[in-house]
Amino acid sequence: MRNNEELSKIRIYLRKSRLFYIPRKCYAIMLGIRKHGFKAQMRWVHGRICDKIAQKQYYKCLQITPEERQRQRDQKYTTATCFSILVPLYNTPEKFLREMIESVQQQTYGSWELCLADGSDAEHSEVGEIVKEYRQKDPRVKYQQLEKNGGISENTNACVAMAAGDYVVLFDHDDLLHESALYELKQAVDQGADFIYTDEAVFSKNPKKPDSYHFKQDFAPDDLRSNNYICHITCFARTLLDQIDGMFRTEYDGSQDFDLVLRLTEKAAKIVHIPKVLYFWRNHALSVASDISAKTYCIDAGKRAIESHLERQQIKATVASSELYPVIYRVKYELSGQPLVSIILSENSPEAESEKCGQRIREITSYSHYEILVRRNGMKWSEVVAKAKGEYLLFLDSDCICRQDDWLEELLSVAQRGEVGAAAGVVSYPKNVIRDAGITLGVGYYGLGSNNFYLLNDDHDGFWGNFYYMHNVSAVSDTCMMVRRAYYDQVGGMDDALLTWFAGFDLSLKLRELGKVNVVDPYARVGFSHSDMINWEEKRNANGEYADETEQMALLKERWQTVIRQGDPYYNINLTSNSSDFILGKHQG
CATH class of the missing domain: 3.90.550.10 (Spore Coat Polysaccharide Biosynthesis Protein SpsA; Chain A)
Structure with a gap:
């Protein structure tokens, strides 16, 4: 038994050690050539290399010039739109909290309110103190200390009760917004959109060096029915809430956002996807972005959200996690x-x-x-x-x-x-x-x-x-x-x-x-x-x-x-136009 445990540790070390990274990759390529042929494997390798290089350079494209920043700030609008940004707080680390609030204050579109409902425990009273510091200088920051932590659904619903804006923006307490996020959302609102989402990036340490980008397709009902590809940013008209059964539902905690997105898109008159990275999702040890496989309640809640959606649409089907990833679901429709x-x-x-x-x-x-x-x-x-x-x-x-x-x-x-x-x-x-x-x-x-x-x-x-x-x-x-x-x-x-x-x-x-x-x-x-x-x-x-x-x-x-x-609505404009291998294209910063 001890020999087996030692052998297992050696295998884990060989799989994860950076020292053996190149030998592992070469071995995988050789296996691919043997299984699929040289031409197919080399194309795959070339695509992956091009994608990695493009992703490292892509952040330059997200920066705006001082002139563009000022132009966005000075733009006049014929109709007023206020965005209510909802953020449930819970024991938020000071660094994350300050960066989150300041990413909102740096927006080039200024008509917003930041609704913060705080469910932090007594040992994290500094969360409220930090928020009050910002609120004293900026009245657009709203804050409420909750009597108890009700979980993400109830805490976010408390944010809704505070909100007075025309559109709602969902925002996590440890994430960041691009400075043009609300400006871009406003352009979509003025085109008649009542549900809007954007592309996003995932980062671990430095938002200027994201781990990955998620370049999404326009609204695709079958894709959404299988996984919440919409995710961040989610923005919608406050009037849509009157057409669905409440905001977040506690029985879907863990996938409460997926349940909400499904219900909102069922009612939305005009769904708009903005193919720009306007949201930065922080990946750390306590975040959902880190590892969802250990959070089985999230997986089960996502399955129930899809089942509930199918029932509302009067569609008979079964739902199960796919072999690839637990929150990517396979919907199997019933034959009639x-x-x-x-x-x-x-x-x-x-x-x-x-x-x-x-x-x-x-x-x-x-x-x-x-x-x-x-x-x-x-x-x-x-x-x-x-x-x-x-x-x-x-x-x-x-x-x-x-x-x-x-x-x-x-x-x-x-x-x-x-x-x-x-x-x-x-x-x-x-x-x-x-x-x-x-x-x-x-x-x-x-x-x-x-x-x-x-x-x-x-x-x-x-x-x-x-x-x-x-x-x-x-x-x-x-x-x-x-x-x-x-x-x-x-x-x-x-x-x-x-x-x-x-x-x-x-x-x-x-x-x-x-x-x-x-x-x-x-x-x-x-x-x-x-x-x-x-x-x-x-x-x-x-x-x-x-x-x-x-x-x-x-x-x-x-x-x-x-x-x-x-253009193809199911192929993001940031991806290469040379082929449909879904790899990032070359961009000029």
């Missing part, structure tokens, strides 16, 4: 009935194996109510769809092989949701590198669209863990794409003038124009059947773009130029 699914196998390669694909489907698929049709090479989309009898259409490359028995049920349960346009699975090449996992608009060498994570390892986490939860994308390819037949017909179906990939891209945008959301479900996985598939597709570049199909690209760029020019 047994509708017929028409599986349309498209022969797109010289060695198309539609018979093998069909046989595999019949052997492994647990869902039985389907039919299989084959779209031969050169056959029109309309020709094969006209023969389909199903209520749902599944377009599948005939070289694909399904990997799990419930793959069809998984996609169907998502496609059955009324708000969903296309539901797509994740498609991999034989060496377990990604072929299709959603498409980002306007990104890549040709400016039409780039395949997300193309040729990266299919066992990685994705962007902030989105390979472990359903997430929204602007478009998907027709390699593995399910759509409700009624929606398909409503938007005019596939364009017969378009080849595979381009047809799916076009259909996705037509569904989005219809007001539907497109979803990538990482729990529906299919793979290509023969090992030379990558070689055959060498006409695709490093982003999965079909470089030779200039006419197809030109047609779609012309058709969707306005949409493309607006």
